[in-house]
Amino acid sequence: MISRRDFLLFSSCVLASSQAAAQLPPNIAALRQAALEEAIRKVVGDAQVRPGKVKLDLPPLIDNGNTVPLSVTVDSPMTEADHVKAIHIFTEKNPQPFVISAHLGPRSGRARISTRARIADTGKVIAIAQLSDGSYWSDTVSVVVTLSACLEDGLI
Amino acid sequence: MRFFLAAFAFLLLTAEIPLAERRSGYEFMGRETRAMQDDDTTNPALLWVLDGEALFKTNCSGCHADMKGVAARYPKAGVSLDQQINACRTGRQKAAPFAYESRELLGLTAYIGRQSRGMPIEMEWNEANRPFLERGRAAFNRRQGQLNLACAQCHDDNWGKQLSGSVIPQAHPTGYPIYRLEWQGMGSLQRRFRNCLIGVRAEPYAYGAPEYVELEMFLMWRARGMKLETPAVRP
Amino acid sequence: MARVVVNVPASAKRGEVIEIRTLAGHVMETGFRRTERGVLIPRDIITRFVCTYNGVEIFSAELHPAMAANPLISFTTVATESGALEFRWTGDNGYAVTESAKISVA
Numbered sequence: 001m002i003s004r005r006d007f008l009l010f011s012s013c014v015l016a017s018s019q020a021a022a023q024l025p026p027n028i029a030a031l032r033q034a035a036l037e038e039a040i041r042k043v044v045g046d047a048q049v050r051p052g053k054v055k056l057d058l059p060p061l062i063d064n065g066n067t068v069p070l071s072v073t074v075d076s077p078m079t080e081a082d083h084v085k086a087i088h089i090f091t092e093k094n095p096q097p098f099v100i101s102a103h104l105g106p107r108s109g110r111a112r113i114s115t116r117a118r119i120a121d122t123g124k125v126i127a128i129a130q131l132s133d134g135s136y137w138s139d140t141v142s143v144v145v146t147l148s149a150c151l152e153d154g155l156i
Numbered sequence: 157m158r159f160f161l162a163a164f165a166f167l168l169l170t171a172e173i174p175l176a177e178r179r180s181g182y183e184f185m186g187r188e189t190r191a192m193q194d195d196d197t198t199n200p201a202l203l204w205v206l207d208g209e210a211l212f213k214t215n216c217s218g219c220h221a222d223m224k225g226v227a228a229r230y231p232k233a234g235v236s237l238d239q240q241i242n243a244c245r246t247g248r249q250k251a252a253p254f255a256y257e258s259r260e261l262l263g264l265t266a267y268i269g270r271q272s273r274g275m276p277i278e279m280e281w282n283e284a285n286r287p288f289l290e291r292g293r294a295a296f297n298r299r300q301g302q303l304n305l306a307c308a309q310c311h312d313d314n315w316g317k318q319l320s321g322s323v324i325p326q327a328h329p330t331g332y333p334i335y336r337l338e339w340q341g342m343g344s345l346q347r348r349f350r351n352c353l354i355g356v357r358a359e360p361y362a363y364g365a366p367e368y369v370e371l372e373m374f375l376m377w378r379a380r381g382m383k384l385e386t387p388a389v390r391p
Numbered sequence: 392m393a394r395v396v397v398n399v400p401a402s403a404k405r406g407e408v409i410e411i412r413t414l415a416g417h418v419m420e421t422g423f424r425r426t427e428r429g430v431l432i433p434r435d436i437i438t439r440f441v442c443t444y445n446g447v448e449i450f451s452a453e454l455h456p457a458m459a460a461n462p463l464i465s466f467t468t469v470a471t472e473s474g475a476l477e478f479r480w481t482g483d484n485g486y487a488v489t490e491s492a493k494i495s496v497a
Contacts, residue, residue, distance in 0.1 A: 146321030
């Protein structure tokens with residue numbers, strides 16, 4: 001339980017910083033969508049990203065958004081002439097859109113990575129593969145994120 | 157009066173989950189979360205198990221060869237495994253006890269628990285355990301907190317249904333200490349109890365309170381015969 | 392206790408594609424969370440992971456706050472020759488951890 005002293009301290013801090021970034025802007029969804037598009041553009045440039053070749057595997061209903069196991073597999077022979085150079089993963093609703101950028105090559109043998117991400121809210125997760133011929137391919141999965149029932153931070 | 161007592165006792169028993177219908181929290185998780193637990197090489201709890209192994213080899217292996225079967229038999233007569241470890245530390249080793257939820261204590265209990273993985277939980281309703289089990293059972297069935305909910309109402313009567321998007325498990329402590337995705341780390345059963353108490357808006361007991369050990373004993377008795385999964389992964 | 396765990400098969404056939412699993416114990420503090428009093432908790436994450444095979448880089452990754460705590464990174468490589476795989480994690484606040492594993496390739 002919060003003591004009276006702590007509560008007074010807290011509320012005075014909130015008043016003092018009420019103009020600070022503690023408040024989320026009302027157009028958060030639009031801002032995050034814009035951030036996602038810019039992040040993808042930063043990675044991909046002007047090139048067209050086509051759906052296909054990439055398989056993003058993650059549960060459609062997520063037990064807990066803090067740790068979401070996922071894997072990305074790209075259909076590629078992984079030869080010197082034809083291989084995956086990089087796999088980038090993005091999310092739609094996180095405070096910032098990047099998850100991981102993995103750099104592969106012909107020595108990888110297979111184009112497959114597995115990891116665990118944080119996904120803040122129900123929305124899309126996007127995997128983009130950059131091939132050695134300069135083309136970009138993607139897969140998008142929509143996921144539902146649920147909240148845990150019994151938490152430690154009582155006031156939230 | 158006798159009839160009333162008998163009927164009440166019968167009601168208590170019927171509210172309990174029949175032994176054959178008991179399922180571990182493992183079965184209420186998604187496929188990917190289960191895979192996290194099953195694969196020893198990628199279970200995040202492995203980081204703590206390795207810490208525990210190192211600590212055990214330095215501090216405990218002087219007296220203890222291995223701990224196979226130990227975790228499946230704790231708590232014993234009101235003493236939890238955490239407390240037994242600290243009793244050894246302070247009593248025999250004349251060392252400072254490990255704090256609850258410290259990396260050391262979680263590592264050791266994860267390592268010791270791991271050695272009982274796959275073994276059936278043992279908890280007898282005998283004379284030594286009875287006072288603790290009775291208090292634990294009473295706590296399990298008692299309404300508490302601002303939400304005025306008893307553990308039994310969710311975990312006996314409504315398991316399998318959903319609470320706030322999560323499936324309600326039966327609350328068997330088959331895998332503690334667990335790597336809880338919500339905590340993004342390892343934690344003990346006490347920590348999980350505190351989450352539940354806060355969940356029903358009750359004031360949680362302090363770490364190390366006898367109420368936690370009594371409840372743990374009752375839950376282990378309720379889960380008797382089920383296989384230990386330590387260290388488990390849970391949402 | 393800084394800890395990482397790597398899982399590399401001890402031996403493989405030449406040309407075989409092997410799976411390497413790595414786990415790093417790290418809180419991966421996002422930099423977006425606040426304390427009860429509203430104070431921003433500063434970012435503290437692993438930012439880069441590199442794996443070399445007998446000195447040649449075979450895999451690398453940039454990590455961002457959206458990576459889960461205690462990050463797992465699993466990838467594959469072709470078993471070309473016997474030798475050592477070196478793994479290096481670097482991140483905020485001077486975090487730098489290395490680990491290595493041997494492989495014998497027949």
